[in-house]
Amino acid sequence: xxxxxxxxxxxxxxWLRGPVADTVEPIRWPEPAGDEPDHPDVGxxxxxxxxxxxxxxxxxxxxxxxxxxxxxxxPRPDQGEPGSVLLVGRTHAAGLDAISHTLDTFxxxxxxxxxDLDAVVLVADAPGRLPRPLAQRVKVIDSMIDVYQVxxxxxWRIGDLTSAPPRETAALARxxxxxxxx
Numbered sequence: 001x002x003x004x005x006x007x008x009x010x011x012x013x014x015w016l017r018g019p020v021a022d023t024v025e026p027i028r029w030p031e032p033a034g035d036e037p038d039h040p041d042v043g044x045x046x047x048x049x050x051x052x053x054x055x056x057x058x059x060x061x062x063x064x065x066x067x068x069x070x071x072x073x074x075p076r077p078d079q080g081e082p083g084s085v086l087l088v089g090r091t092h093a094a095g096l097d098a099i100s101h102t103l104d105t106f107x108x109x110x111x112x113x114x115x116d117l118d119a120v121v122l123v124a125d126a127p128g129r130l131p132r133p134l135a136q137r138v139k140v141i142d143s144m145i146d147v148y149q150v151x152x153x154x155x156w157r158i159g160d161l162t163s164a165p166p167r168e169t170a171a172l173a174r175x176x177x178x179x180x181x182x
Contacts, residue, residue: 045177046082047118048075052098056088057123061150063161065169065176077114085117086176090125091149096137103144120145121172124152148172 048068049058062069068082077083087102089095099120106117120141130138141147151168155161165173172178 045084047084047086047176048082049088049121050074050085050102052087052089052102053095056090056095056098057150058088060156060161061086061088061121061123064156064165065173065178067176074112074115076112083114083116085115086119086121087117088121088123091122091130091134091138092125093134093137095122095125096134096141099141100137103141117145119175120147121150122147123150127152127154148175 046068048070049061050070051058051072054072058069058071061067067086068075070081070085075081075083075085087099089099089102099122103117103120105111111117122138122141129135138147138149148171149168150172151166153166155163165178
């Protein structure tokens with residue numbers, strides 16, 4: 001008898017978040033040749049930072065991690081802007097309220113057509129740990145969608161974006177395809 005994992009006709013049963021087609025064809029990547037990139041047909045990841053409130057930090061995040069700074073506007077895929085959305089908000093109460101409100105907009109299907117919500121990015125509003133009530137609200141948001149947290153970075157506050165982002169942002173750098181962190 002094999003392990004306790006349920007077996008389907010084609011192998012183990014797995015759960016995926018999001019819609020899945022009935023038949024999935026594997027992606028066949030061309031073999032790399034010489035100095036060519038590993039996946040020459042794949043361009044850089046295209047995504048838009050969308051602020052859920054003023055001062056959320058989309059301009060700084062776009063400068064550090066790349067991507068389209070949509071500000072407080074929805075991106076317009078029909079005009080060549082990326083349809084992949086990263087919602088941005090601060091970790092204070094008003095910022096978390098704004099994130100929750102915007103998530104409800106997506107949940108109700110009221111976001112503009114052609115947009116895909118990829119994740120939420122929470123930017124620290126102050127140095128140090130979050131107070132318990134705010135940390136609990138972050139957990140609720142994290143139960144609905146992937147959440148990436150950006151710590152307080154004093155250099156960013158004064159406009160110094162030249163140093164590498166801290167290690168705590170490594171997962172966000174991977175998501176956005178930004179250069180490797182130290």
